[in-house]
Amino acid sequence: MSQQAEINALPLDTALKLFLAHLGGERRLADKTVEAYQRDLVNFFAFLNMHLGRQVTLGDLQTLTITNFRSYMSARRRGNDGISASSLARNLSALRMFFRYVERRWDIKNTAVALIRGPRLPKRLPKPISVEASKILLDAAPATDAPKWVSARDTAVLTLLYGAGLRISEALSLTGADAHIGDSLRLTGKGNKTRLVPILPVIQHAITTYVHCYEAAHSTPLPQDGPLFRAIRGGPLRAETIQSRLRILRGQLGLPQTTTPHALRHSFATHLLAGGGDLRTIQELLGHSSLASTQVYTDVDATSLMRVYAAAHPRA
Numbered sequence: 001m002s003q004q005a006e007i008n009a010l011p012l013d014t015a016l017k018l019f020l021a022h023l024g025g026e027r028r029l030a031d032k033t034v035e036a037y038q039r040d041l042v043n044f045f046a047f048l049n050m051h052l053g054r055q056v057t058l059g060d061l062q063t064l065t066i067t068n069f070r071s072y073m074s075a076r077r078r079g080n081d082g083i084s085a086s087s088l089a090r091n092l093s094a095l096r097m098f099f100r101y102v103e104r105r106w107d108i109k110n111t112a113v114a115l116i117r118g119p120r121l122p123k124r125l126p127k128p129i130s131v132e133a134s135k136i137l138l139d140a141a142p143a144t145d146a147p148k149w150v151s152a153r154d155t156a157v158l159t160l161l162y163g164a165g166l167r168i169s170e171a172l173s174l175t176g177a178d179a180h181i182g183d184s185l186r187l188t189g190k191g192n193k194t195r196l197v198p199i200l201p202v203i204q205h206a207i208t209t210y211v212h213c214y215e216a217a218h219s220t221p222l223p224q225d226g227p228l229f230r231a232i233r234g235g236p237l238r239a240e241t242i243q244s245r246l247r248i249l250r251g252q253l254g255l256p257q258t259t260t261p262h263a264l265r266h267s268f269a270t271h272l273l274a275g276g277g278d279l280r281t282i283q284e285l286l287g288h289s290s291l292a293s294t295q296v297y298t299d300v301d302a303t304s305l306m307r308v309y310a311a312a313h314p315r316a
Contacts, residue, residue, distance in 0.1 A: 007058060007059065007106050007108070008055060008057060008058060008059025009057050009058070009059065010058040010059075010106075011055075011057060011058075012045045012048075012056060012057065013045075013115075015102065015106075016038070016041055016042070016045070016059050018105070019041075019098055019101050019102075020034055020037070020038055022101060023037060023097075028191075028192045029191065030190060030191065030192075036090060036094070037097070037098075037149070038054075038095040040090065040091040040094040040095070041094055041095070041098055041236075043076070044072060044091075044094075044095060046242075047071075047072045047075060047187070048060070048068075048072075050062075051068065051071060051072070058102065058106065058108060059108065061099065061102060061108055061110055062110050064107050064110055064112060064113075065114065066112040066115050068112075069112060069113060069116045070097065070116065072090060073091075073092070073116065074151070076088060076091060079279070081162070082258060085119040086119065088118070088119045089118045089119055092118050092179035095113055095116075096114065097264075099113045103111055107148050108143075112274040122137075122177055123210050125197050127256070127258040127263060127266065128136065128263060128266040128271070129255065129258075129263060129264075129267050130282055131271055133140070133253075133255055134162055134261075134264070134267055136253055137158070137249060137253065137255065137259070138155065138158060138159060138162065140249055140252065140253055141154055141155040141158050141159075141245075141249065142154070142155050143245070144223040145250075147217060148217065149210065149213035149214040149217045149218075150212040150232065151213075151215070152206070152209050152213040153165060153210050153214070153229055153230070153237070154209040155206050155209075155211075156203075156206040156207045156229070156243050157171050157229055157237070157242055158210070158261075159202060159203050159206040159280075160203055160206075160207075161261055161264035161265055161270055162264040162265075162266070162267060162269070163199075163200050163202060163203045164185070164197050164198070164199060164200070164203060164285075165197070165269060165272075165285050165286055166187070166197070167189060167190065167260065167262070167263050167265060167269035167287075168239045168242060169239065170187055170189050171229070171236075172227070172229055172236065172237055172239060172242075173227075174223065174227070174228040174229065175225060175226065175227060175228055176222045176224040176225065176226055176227070176228055177224045178228055179207065179208075179222055179224075179228055180208075180282055181199055181203070181204055181207055182199065182204075183198065183199055183204075184197060184198050184199055185197045185199050187287070189287040191286060193287050195284060195285070195287045197203045197285060198285075207228075210229075214230065226275070239261065240252065242261055243261060244259065246259060246260060246261060258281075265286070268285075269282050269285075269286055272285070
């Protein structure tokens with residue numbers, strides 16, 4: 001068998017493993033992104049096997065037509081999972097990235113995949129909460145029915161999200177070595193992008209209070225090499241725990257359902273912009289790789305300004 005014949009006969013599962021290793025290694029994509037791409041491609045391969053009536057191999061990829069790709073996208077939309085437009089767009093992104101990788105590595109080309117038009121995505125504006133609601137939320141964060149260190153922990157996490165604009169995953173990735181935090185924090189966020197985040201005194205105080213309460217309750221120093229924020233049983237704190245705490249606070253305070261951990265990050269950016277912050281600085285603070293991701297906050301702020309105008313202007 002010739003070398004090209006061996007390449008053409010390569011199982012797609014083998015190609016997928018190599019591609020995923022490339023994403024996590026050379027491309028350094030986040031684990032969750034790699035997992036999502038894996039699911040998308042496994043679905044695509046299963047569709048091809050059923051659609052073409054045989055076990056598809058690497059060589060078959062160069063024969064796929066635009067009709068094959070459209071049939072797959074249509075099946076994903078109509079299937080039992082009924083995926084959203086945003087998930088379908090990610091699915092298409094995974095396909096394109098995989099086909100580019102296959103072309104570079106094995107010189108197997110398919111031009112049809114580049115001709116597929118992605119779904120039209122609705123423009124979704126972030127839904128921040130007001131400055132006043134943010135203050136009320138953080139004041140109410142300590143739970144009266146929880147151990148003191150747990151209340152201090154939840155307060156510290158929520159203060160980080162709103163006061164520094166961290167993603168929940170970034171806050172929960174901090175280690176005990178970050179406990180004695182200074183006036184800035186170097187973070188590695190989405191896409192392994194590193195940024196320097198200013199830390200307000202109120203955040204420093206919240207974290208210091210949590211650490212003192214934790215160490216007093218457990219009669220031991222917080223380990224430097226473990227997670228900063230700990231669960232009740234000692235393991236790393238999960239995002240679901242903070243989401244659950246926010247659900248309780250929403251009900252108690254009458255806040256909207258959109259008050260989520262990510263909404264606190266949105267609020268951080270929106271309130272900075274309303275206070276005169278410039279987009280480039282906010283982009284750096286949020287860790288956005290593109291200014292376009294940050295520009296959505298100009299629409300949010302314009303919306304709030306129009307509400308004020310409509311309510312207050314005598315000619316409105």
